[in-house]
Amino acid sequence: MLFKIDAETSTRPAGRIRQKNESIILRAAEIEFASSGYKGASMNDIAQRAGLPKANIHYYFKNKLGLYMAVISDIIALWDSTLNAITPEDDPGEVLSRYIARKVCFSVENPLASRIFAAELVNGAPNMKEYFREDYAQWFRGRTDVFGAWVSQGKIDPEVTPEHLIFLLWSSTQHYADFAVQIKAALGKDELDEQDYLNATATLTHIILKGCGISR
Known part of the structure; x- marks a missing residue:
């Protein structure tokens, strides 16, 4: 050699x-x-x-299914990463503000993957049966436990149910990717611009924090 x-x-x-x-x-x-x-x-x-x-x-x-699941897994990993490391000691105002900003940002950067995921769920998630197993339920319970701890500590109003707060966070932020066509039509725009997303982030943050009884 x-x-x-x-x-x-x-x-x-x-x-x-x-x-x-x-x-x-x-x-x-x-x-x-x-x-x-x-x-x-x-x-x-x-x-x-x-x-x-x-x-x-x-x-x-x-195969095609493996490629399809890789596309969906990429966006799910991004979404989940925003809540993976939260603890009862964290400030929910900071956590929720950061989460909303990042999720709206993901809607800008990864709109197609978000729509693919939404279409999969609308059709009954036929290709994601394995994903929605015990590991997923355990991950979700871990997040709701932290939110529940914030309620117990008085950081969030007691009227707020952790599970439904998370559902609200999911739906409101992903709306800007999944229903972008409707939003653009309502605003009379061909494309949404940076200010639209900043306004969305500010509005969602204000309403959700205020609804949770969190002062900024």
């Missing part, structure tokens, strides 16, 4: 190439699933949209 290949160095290009290709495939899949639905989308169409051979798609994602 004329030279020795450093193992770590030699894997870096492959790692970068893999990340790049997976990102291209996921973005193409988002567009295809959002426009055609799960049943209407095909791996061939996704490959053409990604500008990659179909064999490459199957190299990174075994």
Whole structure:
């Protein structure tokens, strides 16, 4: 051998190439699933949209369902990360304000994935049966336990039910991605601008904090 290949160095290009290709495939899949639905989308169409051979798609994602779940998992991971680390010792005003701002931001940055998730749920979540199992219920109970602790500590008004507060947070923030067409039509705009999202964030934050009895 004329030279020795450093193992770590030699894997870096492959790692970068893999990340790049997976990102291209996921973005193409988002567009295809959002426009055609799960049943209407095909791996061939996704490959053409990604500008990659179909064999490459199957190299990174075994089948259409695996690719579909990867698209949905990406947005769920982003959403869940906003509440994963909360504790009873946290200030709910800060937590809720940060959550609302980030969720509205996700609606701007990941609207297609949010709509794919919404369409899946509207259709009874046929491809997400495994996701909505005990692990999901445990995660949700962990969040409601923290919200319940805030109620017990007097940080949130006792009339507020933790479960339904979380449902309100989900629906109000995701509305700006899932029903963007309706919002744009109501406002008479072709596209929403930054100020629209800032106004949405400020309004939701004010109403939700005030409804929880939280002073800022």
